[in-house]
Amino acid sequence: MSKPKLAYYLAGGCGGCDIAVVDISEMLVDVALAVDIVFWAPTVADVKYKDLEAMPDGSIDVxxxxxxxxxxxHEHIAKVLRNKCKVLIAFGICAACGGIKGLVNLHTTDELLDKAYVNTFSTDNPNKELPQTTCVVDGKYELTLPTLMYARPLDEVVKVDYYIGGxxxxxxxxxxAFTALLSGQLPPPGSWITMGK
Ligand code: SF4
Incomplete structure (x- = not known):
């Protein structure tokens, strides 16, 4: 019998949710053996975005x-994952509700860039250089950075099946969550998955 296929994506978060996965300690080994990780970005599995897009719709279990x-x-990958995944989970309060990362909506992009790259005591940037939205690599590849958007929870972009808070x-x-997913005993769609449920 084939293993359930799992995808994981870090969008506008801090990486703390990645640590929350590792934090299940010895159960991590059981989960790693029980699932087939087909996409984990941007950190672990050597699967590129184009590989994800080539997967058949509905071919990823979770x-x-x-x-x-x-x-x-983030918006594009959210839509791709929605098409590829039978079950899509907003993992952590940033994905579920916007979270502390949603505080960026209180400021303009110019204010945020100024605070991050120019106007702090620890910044040495006399020419007020800011990140460029495009750059040329090796003199031949032009890269364009994604466009910043108003920060939104996942369910403002695509339908979400379950939520995990915190x-x-x-x-x-x-x-x-992993116990429910691996046993197939999921709560009703739209639920928050918490300990003991
Ligand atoms: Fe980081 Fe958001 Fe996860 Fe909190 S919910 S650990 S801020 S990604």
């Missing part, structure tokens, strides 16, 4: 989406 939707890449999610919630 997708975990962490962080909110903050730029055009910042980051408590390991007992993550364990409960």
């Amino acid at each position: 997708g975990l989406f962490t962080g909110n939707v903050r730029n055009s890449e 910042c980051p999610p408590h390991y007992e919630h993550v364990k409960a």
Whole structure:
């Protein structure tokens, strides 16, 4: 019997939700052996975005989406994952509700760039250089950075099947989620998955 296929994507988050997965400690080994990780970005599995897009729709059993939707890449991958995954989970409060990362909506992009790259005590940037939205690599490849957007929770972009709260999610919630997913005993669609449910 083939293993359930799992995808994981970090969008506009901090990586703390990645740590929440590792935080299930010895259960991580059981999960790793029980699933086939087909996409884990941007950190672990050597699967590129174009490989994800080539997968048949509905071919991934579970997708975990962490962080909110903050730029055009996040929005695109959210839509791709929605098409590829039978079950899509907003993992962590940024994906579920916007989270602390949603505070960027209180400021303009110019204010945020100024605070991050120019106007702090620890910044040495006399020419007020800011990140460029395009650059040329090796003199031949032009790269364009994703466009920043108003930060949104995942369900403002695509339909979400389940939510896991917390910042980051408590390991007992993550364990409960993997237990439910691997046993096939999922709560009603639209539920928040918490410990013991
Ligand atoms: Fe980081 Fe918390 Fe957002 Fe997870 S929910 S990505 S830990 S800020």
